[in-house]
Amino acid sequence: MHIVAITVAAVAFLASETSCLVKRSVNPDEYLSQFGYLPTLPPGSGQHSDAARKKAIRDFQHMARLPETGRLDRETIDKMAAPRCGMPDRNDTGPNPNAPQAFKTFNKWKKTKLTWKILNFSPDMPAADQRLAFTRAFNYWHQVTNLDFVEVSKDADADFKLSFGPGDHGCGYPFDGPGGVLAHCFYPESGQAHFDEHETWSEGTHDGTNLRIVATHELGHGLGLAHSDDPTALMAPWYQGYTSFEEYVLPRDDIMGIQSLYGENGKPIPTLPTKPTIPPTQPPTTGACHGAYDAIINTPDGMTYAFRGYNVFRMSARGLEAEADIRTMFFPEPRKVINAATYSPRMKKVYLFIGTQIFRYEYKASEQKFYIDEGYPTDYQSRSDYPRNPDAALVDAGGWTNIFEGSKVWFFDEMNRGSRKNMLSDIISYFPKAPSGKIDAAAFIDNTYYLFQGQYYYTATNRQPVVGPMKKDQRWMGC
Ligand SMILES: [Zn+2]
Numbered sequence: 001m002h003i004v005a006i007t008v009a010a011v012a013f014l015a016s017e018t019s020c021l022v023k024r025s026v027n028p029d030e031y032l033s034q035f036g037y038l039p040t041l042p043p044g045s046g047q048h049s050d051a052a053r054k055k056a057i058r059d060f061q062h063m064a065r066l067p068e069t070g071r072l073d074r075e076t077i078d079k080m081a082a083p084r085c086g087m088p089d090r091n092d093t094g095p096n097p098n099a100p101q102a103f104k105t106f107n108k109w110k111k112t113k114l115t116w117k118i119l120n121f122s123p124d125m126p127a128a129d130q131r132l133a134f135t136r137a138f139n140y141w142h143q144v145t146n147l148d149f150v151e152v153s154k155d156a157d158a159d160f161k162l163s164f165g166p167g168d169h170g171c172g173y174p175f176d177g178p179g180g181v182l183a184h185c186f187y188p189e190s191g192q193a194h195f196d197e198h199e200t201w202s203e204g205t206h207d208g209t210n211l212r213i214v215a216t217h218e219l220g221h222g223l224g225l226a227h228s229d230d231p232t233a234l235m236a237p238w239y240q241g242y243t244s245f246e247e248y249v250l251p252r253d254d255i256m257g258i259q260s261l262y263g264e265n266g267k268p269i270p271t272l273p274t275k276p277t278i279p280p281t282q283p284p285t286t287g288a289c290h291g292a293y294d295a296i297i298n299t300p301d302g303m304t305y306a307f308r309g310y311n312v313f314r315m316s317a318r319g320l321e322a323e324a325d326i327r328t329m330f331f332p333e334p335r336k337v338i339n340a341a342t343y344s345p346r347m348k349k350v351y352l353f354i355g356t357q358i359f360r361y362e363y364k365a366s367e368q369k370f371y372i373d374e375g376y377p378t379d380y381q382s383r384s385d386y387p388r389n390p391d392a393a394l395v396d397a398g399g400w401t402n403i404f405e406g407s408k409v410w411f412f413d414e415m416n417r418g419s420r421k422n423m424l425s426d427i428i429s430y431f432p433k434a435p436s437g438k439i440d441a442a443a444f445i446d447n448t449y450y451l452f453q454g455q456y457y458y459t460a461t462n463r464q465p466v467v468g469p470m471k472k473d474q475r476w477m478g479c
């Protein structure tokens with residue numbers, strides 16, 4: 001009675017972005033065994049106990065950031081049908097199952113100069129584009145380590161061997177047709193990376209499955225990384241959709257993961273606060289933890305500033321670094337509590353939103369202080385096309401300032417290039433599965449949206465459904 005095949009219709013890659021619906025049938029027990037949540041039972045040895053299944057479902061829901069009900073509800077089944085990597089999520093035999101970071105490592109290569117070759121090409125894309133996608137995939141890892149990758153000819157010996165194949169392609173782990181498992185790559189020192197030929201591989205478009213991003217994930221396994229618990233990590237098990245080459249940055253969790261194996265190369269790391277890996281230098285005061293934020297910004301020196309009342313919390317990747325009164329950081333200081341704030345990487349300016357007023361500051365990273373620009377604050381009181389009481393704000397990849405107010409999000413062009421999109425949208429239609437109620441604070445960091453509400457935060461990428469809730473204090477403040 002436990003073997004229930006459930007047919008899930010309407011599971012598309014990037015459901016909102018393609019019209020191609022892939023109908024997949026998921027057997028939950030098989031799925032949970034395949035990905036390491038349930039041990040595989042020898043044939044004829046009965047079935048897993050209800051308690052074991054319930055725990056496996058809970059573990060899966062935890063990984064997928066779903067409510068941990070232990071029940072096979074609709075969301076859980078849908079997640080099981082979503083496109084993903086074929087490698088297991090749990091490796092309890094791995095060397096550090098209790099690593100404090102989200103990333104998990106398995107083992108590593110004993111050398112740093114590695115060769116690769118392509119055994120065959122997919123008919124989906126020009127061969128040159130596939131070679132470029134693989135070259136770029138290796139390069140994402142090269143950029144943050146001392147690893148060097150060299151392509152060699154088809155006849156030469158190579159450490160990494162990349163190939164496409166449908167269904168049973170000879171390694172003992174058959175693919176499953178369109179959707180579902182997209183690819184897999186074995187841990188060091190195997191170097192075998194296999195891509196499911198039943199997927200439609202692509203580059204430069206939201207249609208199909210992006211070869212560069214999937215290959216980068218698979219090479220992560222090939223270099224020794226296991227699946228990460230961090231839903232924003234590239235090494236999270238699920239395909240997260242297309243991001244252009246120009247916009248894609250390797251997430252922080254993956255950089256920390258690969259550097260834990262191979263060291264770093266001394267280049268600056270893209271900024272993203274992550275779970276603290278060492279305790280903060282000063283213990284956080286009780287005031288820092290357990291409260292909602294009014295606003296949050298991230299600055300180009302890797303700092304994140306959160307505002308609550310007249311307090312400013314400065315956080316780095318290690319957690320809370322300092323807590324200060326706003327008057328010691330902002331000159332002159334705003335005289336009212338901040339409703340919303342954002343840093344614009346394009347303008348290199350910090351904006352504070354207070355009612356209909358906007359304050360623009362220059363950030364001096366050397367001093368970690370903010371100085372107001374001439375002509376500010378400005379007041380939009382007389383404009384009917386401006387929110388009265390902003391809750392949160394961010395500047396997205398396109399340079400659009402998103403201002404959240406109640407259940408709506410407004411879009412303004414900070415460069416005044418004229419309007420491109422509707423000025424106003426429901427938060428829920430722009431960020432599918434966003435929490436209801438007002439957003440307290442928001443930020444856009446490394447192509448990921450972060451939405452804060454009370455004690456929790458949520459993430460979203462590429463118009464994919466919002467992921468969360470996740471507890472904010474430990475990750476952001478180290479409390
Ligand atoms: Zn994977």
Ligand SMILES: [Zn+2]
Pocket residue numbers: 169170171172173184194
């Ligand atoms: Zn294979």
